[in-house]
Every structure is written in structure tokens, then in C-alpha cells.
Amino acid sequence: MNSDILLTCRFSLHNNKQIEGFCPFPQCNNFRLFCVNCLLDYHQDHTNECKKLYEYPQWAEMFNQIHLENINKLESILEIFVILKQFKAWYETQYNPLIDNQESLNVQMFEQKITNMVNIKYITNIIDQSIKPQIEKMKTYLEYIMNQTGKIKNLFSYDEFIQSHIQSQSSLSNRSQRNYEETKSLYWAGKYQECINKCEAYQKFNITDVRFSLMKGDSYLELKNFEKAIENYQIAIEMDDSCYYAYGKIGDINLNTGNLQEALKHYDECTKINNQQQEYYIKKAKIYQKLNQFKQGLEQVDHLLQLNSTHIEALQMKGTQLNLNLATLLLQLDQKKSWIDQSQQSLQFSTPHIQQFLQHQLKLGNQILNGPLEGQILSKEEINFKYQQAYNQLEKNPKITLQICREIVEKEKCWLIERLVEMQMNRPMNRDMERDKINIQFLILSGHAYKNLGIYQEVLNICEIVKKIDPNNQEIESLEQIIYTLIQ
Known part of the structure; x- marks a missing residue:
């Protein structure tokens, strides 16, 4: 591996620390590449299995040899087919x-x-x-x-x-099984219309076989015929009302077409039927987040963490939602003190990177209790000057741009909290539209700086924040599309 390549940690809380090594431990469910913080947080119980980044070439060579041996073994199996062909020729003659x-x-x-x-x-x-x-x-x-x-x-x-x-x-009858295997082979070969035709032909003789309806639904889904796909998934549900797979597929279609409430309803059915399926809890949590129903989203995340305490995406979502929930509580003056007391108690029970979120917010909460942040807000003239200064450095030195943007966002965090609370509680507050526009531009500018630095996950995080505050912002949508194109 080229030692000059700079790899940075995927966890935003680890401040883009450099990747130090990799984890080949088979039972590990965390990211394989780790920084120093990851090693302490997620690989502590098997550090003896972890390796430094420079050890990768030697370690990989061992598996390259195993890979070649496997190919040789499979080639020897192919010799059986030569014998089978000879057997066929012998049979035809004899x-x-x-x-x-x-x-x-x-x-x-x-x-x-x-x-x-x-x-x-x-x-x-x-x-x-x-x-x-x-x-x-x-x-x-x-x-x-x-x-x-x-x-x-x-x-x-x-x-x-x-x-x-x-x-x-x-x-199942041998004939029914053979029919199903044939349709499945067509599906995996990408012959979706042929698969649908075969399913319809075989369903005449296997009316109650739910597998053919599911196969037709999957094939129509691949063909982007969502209406027909849902129709066949619903037929499968009528045959077997415990088929959470069909409910999940209908939920996926509704989610991708923007029908969030319908998607949520079907994912609820999935978790009622099978409460061990992790993927549906994370999907429900994301929908609640889009609907600004953060309490319900946090409940889904908590349930998922009960099933899998190391689920990376769930842990990150919990940190984000705690951040938003905190903002609401901080602005409800009669509850500020009790929240801080409760948060101090919960610190000892939280995972390490959730603790970092809470510790940061406790500090902010105490600041608000002991005195308002309003005195830190810059004048519009100062903000305009800072913005021009940051913009001028975007192409030449994006790190300077990022540093200036961070300073402004830190000073303006009271504004950010107000806007997040407004979005969460769905209630208008005292707004300075010109100030809103300037502060959002600083967030977007920091996104462009992260893009120029190649730190794409941070850009996507900023896009999510801006979309919540200003859902119709065209510039952030364009930036998000650019990042998805670069990632692909």
C-alpha cells in the first residue's frame, strides 16, 4: 500500500484523524480501518489482532496465496464436468x-x-x-x-x-420446486420479464405458492414498475400475512417515492412480525428524522442498539438526535437545570463517542444557565468581512476557509440552536432573514471547503443540517449531488 496516501477516519467526532491500522479480527463488527480513537473505542478487546497500516502488503500476500489455491481447487472440480460429458457420449452410444x-x-x-x-x-x-x-x-x-x-x-x-x-x-412437490428454481435463475440472470412470464405460467398450477408472487414483485421492482411490484407484494401478504419481506419491499418503494407515512406504516408491520430485523428500525429512524419527529426516531435507534450495541449508523444517529433534543430543552428555561443534572448522570452509562456529544452540550448548557450567548454574536459588517475573507481562500487554501467558517459557526451557535429548535417544534420564532442567509452561506462555504479537501462525509453532514433549516436551498442540493457523484 502506498504510504503517501492519507486516509482519514470516517467518524466525524474523531476530527478526521489519520488511519493508523486495520482490524482483521473475524468477529469484529466495526469499521476495519481505525484511527487511534477507534482503536480505543471499538477494538480494545482484540487489539492483539489489529495491525499497523504498513503491515497490510505482507498480510494481504498470505491471502493472495490462499486465493490462488482456491482457484486451483475449483478448477479440479471442473474436471468432473469433462467426465460427465464423456459419460453422456458413452450413454448415447451404448x-x-x-x-x-x-x-x-x-x-x-x-x-x-x-x-x-x-x-x-x-x-x-x-x-x-x-x-x-x-x-x-x-x-x-x-x-x-x-x-x-x-x-x-x-x-x-x-x-x-x-x-x-x-x-x-x-x-413442496418436486415439480413446484423445479419451477421455482427455474424462475429464480431467470431473475438472477437479469431476465426479469421472462421471470414474470414463467411465474404467471406456474402460478396456474401453484396458486397458493407465495414465492412466485414475491419473485414477480422483485422482478417488477427491478423494471421500475412500482405499481405492479406493490400489487404482487400485496398478493403475497394476502397469502401469508406474516411475510415481513413483502411489507418491507412496499415500505422501500414508498420511501423512495417520497410517501414517508406509508413507508413508516409498512416498516411498523415488519417490526411487529419480526422484531429482530435491524434494517427496519434504522429505516424508521431516518423517516422520523425527516418528519422532524426526533423523539420517535430516538426510540427506534434505542431499540436497534438493544439488538446491536455496536451498530455504527445507529450510534451516529443517536448522537445527532441528542444534539437536536438538547437544543429544545435548553430553550425551555424551566427545564434547563433538570436536563443538565440528568445529562450529567447519563454520562457514565453512555458509549464513549456519545459521551463526547453530551459533554460538549453540558458545557453549552451551563453557559446558557450562567449567562446568555447573545453577547458573542458578531455584527453584520464583521460577518460580511469574514465571509469574503473565507471565500477568497476557498481554492487556494480551503483549510483557512474552514477555520474561518468554524469560528463564525462557533460564535453563532445560539442562532443555529434557535433554527434547529424552530424546525423541530414546527413553530416560528423571531427571525432575522438577512442574518439567516449569511449564516447558512457560512455553513455551505464550509461544505465546499470540505469538498476541496476530499472529506466527503462532512460535506453530507452539513448538507443534512442546511436542508433541515432551509429545505428549498438549491445550492446545497447541487453540492450534495456533486458529492454523491464523486463518491460513486
Whole structure:
């Protein structure tokens, strides 16, 4: 690995610290690349497994050798197919049942043909009982492996798979199973319309088989025909009202088309049916965040953290939502003191990077209790001067731009809290529109500075804040699209 490449930590709270190493520990569920803070927070129980960044080439070479050995093993398996082709040729020659012209045959040839025809019965039993089932099982197992991208460490062994998967299908007729496998193969090959046509043909004989409706729904979804996709997922639900997969897919469609309440309703059904599915809690939390219902969002995040206490995205969302909830409480004067007392008690029970959020906000809360921040606000003339100064450095030295923007945002944090509270409580407050515009421009300018520095996650964080304060801001939408294009 090129030692000149500068990699920075993905956690915004770690202030873009440089990546120090990587974690190859199989049971670790955190980010594999870590800075010094990550090592202490998330890899402390297996630090002996962690490696320095310069060790990567040597470590990777070992796996390169294993990879080559695996390729050789798979090539040796392919030799079986050569034998199978030879077996097929032998069968066609040895057991050719055709009798072109019986009258032209002598007795010996005629008798041999009859013997060959009788022997077909025996060779058929061998194929059906020995060869074909094993090939079908291997085919199913390999498809299972290829469909489990990103979950390799939890895969079943071949024997376990045959016991759990093949036997679980024993209640289905062989014909129905073959039909389903055929439609599934079409789907994975990207032949979605053909898959739909096959499903419809087979459903005439397997009316109650929910799998064909789900397969049609998935195929229509790939074809961007959302109406037909939802129709088939709903048919699947009518067949099996415990099919949380169908509810989840309808939720995904509504989420992507902007129907947040409908998406939320279907994700709720998913978690009612199966309360162990982590993905639906994080989706619900994001919807509540977009709806400015932060308390409900925090409840979803808390539930997810009960299932998985190291879920990175949930921990980051909790930190953000605590920040917003705090802003509301700070401006409710009769509750400020009790909130600070409660937060001090909760510090000892919080994860390390949530503690950093709370400690920062406790400091801010005490400042507000002991005296207003209003005295720190700059005049409009000073702010305009600072903005021009920061803008002039954007291309030449974006770090200076970022430093100036941070100074302004720090001095204007009372304004930021007011605007976030206004957004959260959905109630207008005393607004200075010109000041709003200037402060938002500082946030956007800091986003451009982060973009020039290549720190894209921070740009996206700023985009989220600005969109909450000013949902119709075209400049921030353009900046966000640029970042997504750069990431891709």
C-alpha cells in the first residue's frame, strides 16, 4: 500500500484523524480501518489482532496465496464436468434405443437392441438416484453462496445446508420446486420479464405458492414498475400475512417515492412480525428524522442498539438526535437545570463517542444557565468581512476557509440552536432573514471547503443540517449531488 496516501477516519467526532491500522479480527463488527480513537473505542478487546497500516502488503500476500489455491481447487472440480460429458457420449452410444428398420435386422442385432432398451431402465435409476440429485444439490448450494454477498462468515457448510434447506423444501412437490428454481435463475440472470412470464405460467398450477408472487414483485421492482411490484407484494401478504419481506419491499418503494407515512406504516408491520430485523428500525429512524419527529426516531435507534450495541449508523444517529433534543430543552428555561443534572448522570452509562456529544452540550448548557450567548454574536459588517475573507481562500487554501467558517459557526451557535429548535417544534420564532442567509452561506462555504479537501462525509453532514433549516436551498442540493457523484 502506498504510504503517501492519507486516509482519514470516517467518524466525524474523531476530527478526521489519520488511519493508523486495520482490524482483521473475524468477529469484529466495526469499521476495519481505525484511527487511534477507534482503536480505543471499538477494538480494545482484540487489539492483539489489529495491525499497523504498513503491515497490510505482507498480510494481504498470505491471502493472495490462499486465493490462488482456491482457484486451483475449483478448477479440479471442473474436471468432473469433462467426465460427465464423456459419460453422456458413452450413454448415447451404448443405449441408443432407436430401431430404424426392424425388418432389416438379423436376430442377433434385434435382440441386442431390445437388451439395450431394457438396460435403459437400470441406468435411469442410477442417474435419478445418484448423479442427478447430487448435481441439483450442488447447484442449489453454489447459488446460495453467491446470493450471500457480504455474509460469507455466517454461511452454512454444505452438509448443514442440505439438512436445513433441502429438507425444509420437502413439503413442496418436486415439480413446484423445479419451477421455482427455474424462475429464480431467470431473475438472477437479469431476465426479469421472462421471470414474470414463467411465474404467471406456474402460478396456474401453484396458486397458493407465495414465492412466485414475491419473485414477480422483485422482478417488477427491478423494471421500475412500482405499481405492479406493490400489487404482487400485496398478493403475497394476502397469502401469508406474516411475510415481513413483502411489507418491507412496499415500505422501500414508498420511501423512495417520497410517501414517508406509508413507508413508516409498512416498516411498523415488519417490526411487529419480526422484531429482530435491524434494517427496519434504522429505516424508521431516518423517516422520523425527516418528519422532524426526533423523539420517535430516538426510540427506534434505542431499540436497534438493544439488538446491536455496536451498530455504527445507529450510534451516529443517536448522537445527532441528542444534539437536536438538547437544543429544545435548553430553550425551555424551566427545564434547563433538570436536563443538565440528568445529562450529567447519563454520562457514565453512555458509549464513549456519545459521551463526547453530551459533554460538549453540558458545557453549552451551563453557559446558557450562567449567562446568555447573545453577547458573542458578531455584527453584520464583521460577518460580511469574514465571509469574503473565507471565500477568497476557498481554492487556494480551503483549510483557512474552514477555520474561518468554524469560528463564525462557533460564535453563532445560539442562532443555529434557535433554527434547529424552530424546525423541530414546527413553530416560528423571531427571525432575522438577512442574518439567516449569511449564516447558512457560512455553513455551505464550509461544505465546499470540505469538498476541496476530499472529506466527503462532512460535506453530507452539513448538507443534512442546511436542508433541515432551509429545505428549498438549491445550492446545497447541487453540492450534495456533486458529492454523491464523486463518491460513486
